[in-house]
Amino acid sequence: MPDTPTFWSTIAAAAPEAWLVAAMCAVLMIEVFAGGTKRPRLTGTMTLLALAFGAWLTLEYGSVSVRIEAFHGLYVADPLALVLKLGGLLFTAVSLLYSRPYLDRRGIGGGEYYVLALTALLGIHVLASAGNLLSLYIGVELLGLSLYAMVAFDRESGVAAEAAMKYFVLGSIASGMLLYGISLVYGLTGTLALGELAQHLAAEPGLGLIVGAGFIVAAIAFKFGAVPFHMWVPDVYHGAPTPVTLFVSTAPKFAYFALIYRLLAQGLDGLSPTWTQMIAAVAVLSLFVGNVYAIAQTNLKRMLAYSAIANVGFILLGFTTGTVAGYRAALYYMIVYVLMALGSFGVILLASRRGFEADELEDYKGLHARDPLLALSMMMLMFSTAGVPPFVGFWAKLAIFDALWQVGSVWLVVIAALAAIVGAFYYIRIVKLMYFDDAPAQPRGEAGVALRFVLALNAFAALALGLVPAALIDVCIRALG
Amino acid sequence: MFVMILFYAFSAVLIAAALAVITTRNPVYSALCLVLAFFTSAAIWLLIEVEFLALVLVLVYVGAVMVLFLFVVMMLDVEVEQARGGFTRYAWLGWLTALVVILELVGVYASHRFGADAGAVPAPTPEGYSNTHELGTLLYTDYVYAFELAAVLLLVAIVAAIALTMRKRAGLKVQDIAKQVAVRREDRVRLVKMDAEKRG
Numbered sequence: 181m182p183d184t185p186t187f188w189s190t191i192a193a194a195a196p197e198a199w200l201v202a203a204m205c206a207v208l209m210i211e212v213f214a215g216g217t218k219r220p221r222l223t224g225t226m227t228l229l230a231l232a233f234g235a236w237l238t239l240e241y242g243s244v245s246v247r248i249e250a251f252h253g254l255y256v257a258d259p260l261a262l263v264l265k266l267g268g269l270l271f272t273a274v275s276l277l278y279s280r281p282y283l284d285r286r287g288i289g290g291g292e293y294y295v296l297a298l299t300a301l302l303g304i305h306v307l308a309s310a311g312n313l314l315s316l317y318i319g320v321e322l323l324g325l326s327l328y329a330m331v332a333f334d335r336e337s338g339v340a341a342e343a344a345m346k347y348f349v350l351g352s353i354a355s356g357m358l359l360y361g362i363s364l365v366y367g368l369t370g371t372l373a374l375g376e377l378a379q380h381l382a383a384e385p386g387l388g389l390i391v392g393a394g395f396i397v398a399a400i401a402f403k404f405g406a407v408p409f410h411m412w413v414p415d416v417y418h419g420a421p422t423p424v425t426l427f428v429s430t431a432p433k434f435a436y437f438a439l440i441y442r443l444l445a446q447g448l449d450g451l452s453p454t455w456t457q458m459i460a461a462v463a464v465l466s467l468f469v470g471n472v473y474a475i476a477q478t479n480l481k482r483m484l485a486y487s488a489i490a491n492v493g494f495i496l497l498g499f500t501t502g503t504v505a506g507y508r509a510a511l512y513y514m515i516v517y518v519l520m521a522l523g524s525f526g527v528i529l530l531a532s533r534r535g536f537e538a539d540e541l542e543d544y545k546g547l548h549a550r551d552p553l554l555a556l557s558m559m560m561l562m563f564s565t566a567g568v569p570p571f572v573g574f575w576a577k578l579a580i581f582d583a584l585w586q587v588g589s590v591w592l593v594v595i596a597a598l599a600a601i602v603g604a605f606y607y608i609r610i611v612k613l614m615y616f617d618d619a620p621a622q623p624r625g626e627a628g629v630a631l632r633f634v635l636a637l638n639a640f641a642a643l644a645l646g647l648v649p650a651a652l653i654d655v656c657i658r659a660l661g
Numbered sequence: 662m663f664v665m666i667l668f669y670a671f672s673a674v675l676i677a678a679a680l681a682v683i684t685t686r687n688p689v690y691s692a693l694c695l696v697l698a699f700f701t702s703a704a705i706w707l708l709i710e711v712e713f714l715a716l717v718l719v720l721v722y723v724g725a726v727m728v729l730f731l732f733v734v735m736m737l738d739v740e741v742e743q744a745r746g747g748f749t750r751y752a753w754l755g756w757l758t759a760l761v762v763i764l765e766l767v768g769v770y771a772s773h774r775f776g777a778d779a780g781a782v783p784a785p786t787p788e789g790y791s792n793t794h795e796l797g798t799l800l801y802t803d804y805v806y807a808f809e810l811a812a813v814l815l816l817v818a819i820v821a822a823i824a825l826t827m828r829k830r831a832g833l834k835v836q837d838i839a840k841q842v843a844v845r846r847e848d849r850v851r852l853v854k855m856d857a858e859k860r861g
Contacts, residue, residue, distance in 0.1 A: 194806070201813055208820065251806035292824035299817045306810060318810045322817060329821030 193250040193257055195241040196234055196265060197305050203230035204298040211291025223291035224280050227298060231273045238265045249311055253373045256311035260441065263511075263659040264308035264434045271431040271518060272301045277634060278526045279423025281627060285534050288334045288421065296333075297427065300326035304435040310442055313362050313372045320358065320403070323435050324351050327428055331420040343419025350412045354402030361395030364388055365448070374447040381450030393444075393451050397458045400440050404433075404492045407465035414473075417485035422532065422539065425481055426525035429488055430518045433495075437514050440499060445507055452502040460500040460592065466493030467599035474606050481539045483606060484524055487565065490603055491517045497580050497596055501587045504660055509579040512656045516564075516576040516645070523561040523638040527554055530627040530635055538625070544610060546619025553632060554625065555614045557639035564642040566607035567600050572646035579653070668708055675701040688734045696727050710785065713792040 191198065207230065211223045242265060247258040276297060283293060303323030310316040328351060332344030366372055368388045369380040381389070398409065405413035417425050444455050470490030477483035495517070498510025531538035531547070531554055538544075548555040564571035577600060584593045627635075645652050678698040682691050699722045706715040786792075800808055 201809075204813075252803045254804070254806040290824060292820055295820055296817070296824070299813065299820075302813065312807075314804070314807045315810065318807055318814060322810065322814055325814065325817050325821060329817075329825060332825055335825065 190250045192241055193248060194255055194309075196238040197302060197309070199230075199234050199237050200298060200302045200305060203227075203234065204295055204302065206230075207291065207298065208295050211295070221280075221284065223294050224276065227294040228273060228276060230298070231269055231276075231301075235266060235269045235273075238262065238269065249375075253375065254312045254315045255309050257309060259661060260511075260659045261308045261438070263655060264438050265305050267515060267518070268301055268304040268308070268431050268434045271434070271522060272297060272304075272427070274522060274634065274638070275423070275427045275430055278426060278522075278529050278631065281631065282421075282423050282529050282532065285626075286334075286421075288336075290333075293330065293333055296326045296330050300330070300427070301431065304431060304438075307435040307438040307442075310438065311374055313366065313374065313377075313443075313447070316374075316439065316442060317355075317358065317362065319435065320439065321355065323432055324355065324403075327351075327432065330424045330427065331416055333424060334421045337419075337421070339419040340421060343416045347412050347416045350402065350409075354399045354409070357395045357402070358399035361392045361399060364392030364395065368392070374442055377447040378449050381448065385451050385454070389451060390454050393448055393455050394458060396443055396448070397455055397462070400436070400443065401462045401496075403436050403439065404496070405489055406462045406492050406496060407469040407489060408462075410466065410469065410489045413489055414482050414485040417488070418479060418482045418539075422481070422525060422529050422537065426522065426529065429484070429521045429525060433514055433518050437495070437511060440496075441507060444499065445502075456500050456502045459496050460589075463493045463496035463500060464592070464595055466490060466496065467596060468602075471599050471603040471606075474603070477606075478541050479539055480528060480541055480544065480610075481525075483541070484521070487603070487606075488521065490599065491521075491565075493599070494577065494580055494596065497592060498583055500589065500592065501583050503583065503587060505586060506583040508656045508660050509576075509583040511659060512579050512653060513576040515652065515656070516572050519638070519645075520561050520565045520573060520642055523557065523635065523642065524565070526635050526638060527558045527561070530554060530631060531625040533623055533626045536623055541610070541613060542620075543622060544613045545617040547614040549619045550622065550624055553636060557635050558614060559611050560639040560642055562607040562610050564646065566604040568604075570643070570646045572642050572649065572652070575646060575649040575653075664708055668705065671701045671704045671708075675705070689731065692727060692731050692734055695730075696723050699723050699727070709783070711792060713796055716793075 207223055207226055210226055214222060239262075242257055242262045244257050244259065244262070247256055249256050276294070300323050303319050303321075303326060306315055306319035306322060310319055328344055328348045331347055332341055334340045365377070368386065369377055371377055371380055401407075402409040416428065420428065444452070444459075448455060466489050470486045470488070470493060474483050474486035474490065477486060491513075495510050495514050498506045498508075498513060500506070501509075528538055531543070531551070536543075544558075547558070560571065564573035567573045567577045577596075581593050581596065584590075584596070675698055678694045678701060681694040682698065685691050685694065699718060703715040703718045706712075706718065
């Protein structure tokens, strides 16, 4: 940490965040005065350009080899923050790319959608760089509020309104639990700074701290959508417009990874024997409930929601180890899973057209005959999510197993492997539907060539990263050095 | 001594007002009694020299929250008698809850950590010390990052509320203020010359 940071060096550290706020305000103004119905595509383009410049700023000002604190410790810049921010930027940009035609065709693509996406991304950035419980909480709220509004964005849809209501109420309860846990921890340690928290915990933890950690774990499970706090996930994924589902299921995962890592692994490291047990219970339940319920679904979005719950179980398994190797494995799994979720929901978006949502499993019967490229992409993504080698999903699962094995949690490895086998069934069922079932007369998706190329690239990335796994693993090792 | 008299006077009013909140039958009186309770609490806070919090309590709770509350109470036709229907049936639950709360309060007060003599009596602040100034200094230096982000949070709430509620339907009747202002007498009033008619 620099001894006396000057005003400008402090501001420069937070350049990506400052840029996002500026871009958000600018997009809002452009929408009001130059966009609207006259030029509906203008705000989307501006937002994508802003994201590209934000990525450059993040690389320029965020790539640090050591931890730097700014704003009196409320803001930290470290290698992990850099990876999470770049991930958030990339996945937000691609999900906006996927969703643009869908929103435009259905007339729900107001400029506010892009503004809310930008504020959600700002929340992700704030969480990724949070050095204090205060900034952590504000990041959670920024992200949460933006997401609730995005889910309700299609005002004509009653299902979306219901989903948004559930998400809002349950999310508010989760925020309340997080605040309650934070207040207990603050009351018993006397500090809000995550770095100082670890030092104050060195003494033997009392009951109050354990209760506080329990509330914090519950809030994290809520945000991730892990069992027993998963009730909102299927309804939100199913009810929200598909572009929003795509966004909710991808970029915010980076923020929630920051939340769990900064709170538990950094702040409450001294309590790790306690919270690893809580996380283990949540993870095992998520693995089983997610995988078993997914089999019974007939709606693809709902099935992928339960699949998300199961995959969150895998991410949390990495945290049950309480070791750096485990956190690395969790980060690797999270990035890989988000890549595959992006592609899977992208397929749903590209297969849909106006008046045909393409979200039932029935709609995918004989997709190969109608649209070979889409079917091939979906097959690669499903195999990867199921954990079939040589796709990248296999390496992600292997990394988690390896981390668990190293700390001697053999029974967790067995449970996770069983859950993965159950899960493979419903992923491969999709492939069977697409390739071996007869095609009913269904309309073809109306996506453009460029978008289909992006999707193919996304699916191919799942294969390429599986063939050359070292690159991404290296990124994770450097992030959590 | 004078401070003690003030303290007991305000406390007596506070307790009376708080009791009135739950005993009056009219919800409007209830809300007004709550306003009185907030005012007296603010006065008690002034006695321990936290003038900023006292001001904020009056501004936020009395000025904003309670006014909203009164709006809701007056606009909704609340069936008071119906709401009180199950009162005697659930009274035991209320007593039980009250008992638990009282026990908890006694427990907190009796414990060595939180009791009346747990901490040193705060020294009176020196002449010219401003609570508001100190809070402002902290807010705009140490916590400026969180402060600015909280501002963005409010902006998000405004954008979300407008995006979700403002709709453009066909046939919506909207006032165009500019047109209303620019209107001239000739547009609206037409003087018709008519000959006087004979009654018949």
